Amino acid sequence: MTDATLSIRDLRVTFKTLLGPVQAVRGVSLDVHPGEVLGVVGESGSGKSVSFLSVMGLLGKNAIIEGSAKVGDVELVGANQKAMRRVRGSDVAMIFQDPLSALNPVHRVGSQVAEMILAHQRGMSKDAAAKRAVELLDLVGIPQPEQRARQYAHEFSGGMRQRVMIAMAIANNPKVLIADEPTTALDVTVQAQILEVIDRIRKEMGTAVVLITHDLGVVARMADRVQVMYAGRVVERADVHNIFHGSRHPYTRGLLGSQPTLGNERLTPIPGAPPNMLQPPSGCAFRARCVHAAPECAGDLPELVQVGLTESACVRAHELEALV
């Protein structure tokens, strides 16, 4: 296997709050390889966005970040602002759920894309950057890119704005593209178009993609590998087929089971609610909601171990039959 483009080891993020420290991410490790899509799944508050925001240095001052996140040889955790600015947007780029708040309303869209190019390619002339910006808008499927480049963000629809964000993100051929719920705010027919653009970029440019989403359908469609997060930890990791068909973690199964099914079979929700991360429970954080919970689950924090075709952080994983 080729070397990982993005390599995260034992990442921890704690927020200082008035009520005490909130442990949002509690030891996440992962590798993303060139040209692959890593799906990161989890519900609100599972730490999936915070992990990657911390890697990008986009969290506030109240966040304490520990561990390591490397792009190539460059360490991002603890890097100073100057070093971060060099990496951000050139080696690693990120797109967000809400493209409107990420675009500047008073600058033309084309010049915002060009600004992104000039920030990292100092030698380039303004004219050349403007021309390249139009090419990028064309690449992400914006019709009449020359005219559209002269327009403002409010003149674009939601799907078109997300395309602009992708154009900015790929302006400097990043090695890693982190897409944080990129289609959650969009209608399904537009979502399909945006997913197509991301997939094309991955294929044509060999970009490694981290796709953060709560939508298991999007993961099933796009991801090569999947990791499932719960309460700030990775609870299961596998090839996409084995997550859906060979899961050995009760939380993953719970998520799959809550999906609406064909016909009138009753849905099976996961009982209870996620834990309060001010006082995370001992041992497995999922045990309070888990149908398979046993006394040993309250012991040490379960680590990911290979069981069958998946890596599962469940101490009883070997007892669970593989999902078929």
Place this chain on the structure above:
Amino acid sequence: MSTPVVEVNNLTKEFTVKSTRGLRVIRRTVHAVSDVSLTIPEGKTVGLVGESGSGKTTVGRCILRLIEPTAGSVKFKGTELLGMEQNDLRKLRRSMQIVFQDPYASLDPKMTVGASIAEPLEIQRVSGNHQDRVAELLELVGLAPDHARRFPHEFSGGQRQRVGVARALALNPSFIVLDEPVSALDVSIQAGVVNLLQDLQEQLGLSYLFIAHDLSVVRHISDTVAVMYLGKIVEVGPAEDLYMASGHPYTKALLSAVPQADPVTERGRPRIMLQGEVPSPINPPSGCRFRTRCPIAKEICAVEEPELKERGQGHPVACHFADTVALEMPNPAAV
């Protein structure tokens, strides 16, 4: 056949928007809902799906007259609602309730949950012990009676939506508009609320209009599904029929765009990619409103508006080619 709970005929809603160009004020008409007809039988769920701007929420609000329709007819158990006096309408509203999408915005943060649930009882001057009724309602939706003293911020999203359901049930309605009731919830929580809605329907004999953009939830909960595009219903049919044998190119494209939570089926099925986005309802296209994005559009589609035509299967489709070209398009859900 008994009288349907709700019967909507040729419902139309147009909004006027003003914009200024220099000193001139320009009035334009937004055709939010055009000529929509819909029947909700007793004890059944009708699902209404469509993308943003399709008019599905406006239909729901027009039925309750939370928005005044421009034209058409809405009958509740045989009684015409349009043109009814406010006083009479208020009495009827006991039987017709709504649950909103955002459980954070639809509860007053300064009122206890118990007071919120009891508010409809006070407005309608219902006699009896309201506290007992609140406790009963809280239990009905799977919360504890002593939750009545708490405030909305003390609840999770799923619990808050249960409070919204309890409030809607306070007056013993027979019909509830569910406007994207689970869209804001995580999937593991969503399943619990969907189950609750189904249980309540069975227990209390409720009829639902279930409005959502999530096609898989709609398929699960609905008996009949109507698909809207740009203010019009393009296809209506029994849920399974509509999903497995959709007749309208838009329905097919919509179904093919919804990713299935299974990598094997998801990657193996046909996909119909729609180009572009939904046009503005200020200037809807002539003829068939879907034609600008339709993969099988022909000349006639720009000239003549296709009617929502029954084809003898209880599954009408508004497409000129429902029995020919559209029929041959692959069925994305049938895998």
